[in-house]
Amino acid sequence: MSLKASLLKASPYVEExxxxxxxxxxxxxxxxxxDEYEHDLQEAQKTGFSSDASKAGAKLIxxxxxxxxxRPIPGEDLPTADELIQAHDTPTLLSAMSFVQKFSYGSVEEAQKN
Structure with missing residues (x-):
């Protein structure tokens, strides 16, 4: 395997x-x-629809x-972002989004506290 291929090989950090x-x-x-999530949030702010921001967060989750x-779960085995925002209240989705973000930044202990 080349150096480039080795450097680009993902080794995901996974927890339950x-x-x-x-x-x-x-x-x-x-x-x-x-970054894509942040971009989607900025675009949602331009539209003025809070549902667009909620969908961006649901996609992040x-x-x-x-x-x-x-490995990603096949799309047919997951709900859509629209289905998630219809099924869950705002505080529940915000909590899940916050946890995913903190977990992604490496602060699991902080994510578990909230």
């Missing part, structure tokens, strides 16, 4: 945690994925959910 009342495996998101090896 309760998210939205269900024990699931989640992985730390990449900087690019967190769904991206973090994986199998025990860090």
């Amino acid at each position: 945690h309760p998210i939205l009342g269900v024990n699931v495996f989640i992985r730390r998101l990449t900087i690019a994925e967190l 769904l991206k973090a959910i994986c199998d025990k090896d860090g």
Whole structure:
């Protein structure tokens, strides 16, 4: 394997945690994925619709959910972002989004406290 390929090979950090009342495996998101979420939030602020920001957060949660090896769960096995925001109240979704963000930044202890 070349040096470049070795440096670009992902080795996801995965742990099992309760998210939205269900024990699931989640992985730390990449900087690019967190940046995409921030971009989606900025776009949502431009529209003025809070539901767009909620959908961005729901997508963030769904991206973090994986199998025990860090591989994404097939889309047909997960709800959509729209379904998540229809099923859960705002504080519950905000708590899950906050946990995923803190976990992704490496502060698991801080994420577990909240």
